[in-house]
Amino acid sequence: MNRFFRLAPVLRARKAQEDVARGAVLQSQAEIRHAQALVKRRHLELTGSDAPTEGTARAMVASLVARQSLAAGLFDAHRMVAEAEEATQEKMDELADAAKRRRAVELLAERHAEAVRRHDLALDQQNLDELAVTAKARNAARGVDGLREERANPLRHGHGSAADREAASRAVANSVAAQRPTYDLADPAQTLAARRAALLSAQQTARPADLSDDSTDDDNRSRA
Known part of the structure; x- marks a missing residue:
């Protein structure tokens, strides 16, 4: 069984694509925050510029033009926020698709790892069975009951x-x-004396038997 997952390069590529999509989402979210800050600033500027109630006609016209410009800037800021939010949503959809593609390859990798693990377990069990059979045959050849x-x-x-x-x-x-x-080692002298007495009694017992044998031999010779 091939232990190397052949789609490992594909999995690395899918992870890289997901990282790129995640970076794009983060950038879009930063643009949303920038546009929202611009809206807040333009709104404060527009609120601070009140319409003139007195002065020359030229000054009043200039003030109205400035307020219109601020209002247009505020409108543009709101439009930037909407566009940034729309772009962020698109980037998030791309990130979700990239995550799905990466997960699909990861599932294949997990299945391959599980297959390799099961193959290793089966191989180890086969080796153990072979060792058990060999030991049983060796014990049977020696006449040994392998269980008891x-x-x-x-x-x-x-x-x-x-x-x-x-x-x-x-x-x-x-x-x-x-x-x-x-042997009683408490008194060596008594032990030696007892052994000598036993030897002497054995010799004395053996001497009469020797004498009787000699007398018998002499009688036989005289008769002859």
């Missing part, structure tokens, strides 16, 4: 459970220890 680890002879072949092998080993050790002679 029991064998026929717990000492020679290691059969049986761990508790059985430990109990058998302890019993053998106890029997060997019971067959060993015991």
Whole structure:
């Protein structure tokens, strides 16, 4: 299975397009704020320029022309706000479309990642199954029950459970220890004297038997 997502370059391109659209939306929103500030300033200028109530006709005409100019500027500012809002809406629609296109490729990437993960899990499970089968076959060749680890002879072949092998080993050790002679190390002199007395008694017991054997041999020779 190919672990590399083939549409990764497309996904990067879609993300770049979305970033560009987001930047355009931010710029349009800044233009809206600028136009709104211009409207507020033009409105204050128009409010501050009152129509003259006295003076020459030329001065009054000039004042009216100035107020008309301020009113036209205020109208232009309102038109700029409307245009900026309309442009911002268009940019937001473009951003939404770019996000949808990017999300569509991301879904494909997520599906590919999930497929790779499932493939890896299946491969790991297959390897574990192969190891289990191999271990079972090896234990069967050695005569071992793979589940309970029991064998026929717990000492020679290691059969049986761990508790059985430990109990058998302890019993053998106890029997060997019971067959060993015991010595009292509290008084070495008494121990040596007892061993010498045992040896002397054994020698005295053996001498009459030797003498009887010699006398029997002499009788046989005389008869011959």
